[in-house]
Amino acid sequence: MNDDLATRLREQGLRLTPQRQLILRAVVELRHATPDEVLAHVRSQVSSVNASTVYRTLEVLEELGLVRHTHLSDRAPTYHSALxxxxxxxxxxxxxxxxxxxPAVVQPVVDALAADGFVVDVGHLAIFGECADCGSAGT
Structure with a gap:
């Protein structure tokens, strides 16, 4: 993970900083996390990291192709590892x-849209509904 990060940063003329390493590690460990959740996780290890550093670093990591975001609520985007x-x-x-x-679960939809010339970004796709646990609780 750090080798990939270091290589991609160098290719863009950027440095591998401890903050960037911590933020990428937090995204990987948390699996799906908002910037505020990443910040809390990082601050549990290093209290001096601020919110603007987390937001800027997540943008850089996404530009480098190391993290992706999706919208899993009406709150801030949720980040996950692109690895x-x-x-x-x-x-x-x-x-x-x-x-x-x-992604095979939605392949028929992806294929139908592709036949119409539309390419789906499956990693950005979020489907909302009710899980089995909550569905059975309401009956």
Missing amino acids: EHEHVHVVCRRCQKVRSYD
């Missing part, structure tokens, strides 16, 4: 639990 396999996000509207599914 993981591509996946579709499924979000329960009741408990907010996020699950990841293989």
Whole structure:
């Protein structure tokens, strides 16, 4: 992870800083996290990191192709590692639990849209509904 980060940063004329390493590690460890959640995680290790550093670094990491974001709520974007396999996000509207599914689950939709000339960014896709646990709780 750090070698990939260092290489990509160097290619852009940027330095590998401890803050960038901590922020990327936080995204990987948290799996799906808002910038505020990343900040809290990083501050549990280094209290001097500020919010603007986290936001700027997440932008840089996304430009480098190391993290991706999606919108899993009406709040801030949620970041996850781009080093993981591509996946579709499924979000329960009741408990907010996020699950990841293989893109094959939505392949018929992707194929239908591709036939019409539209290319789907599956990693950015989020499907909202109600999980089995919450669905059975309401009956």
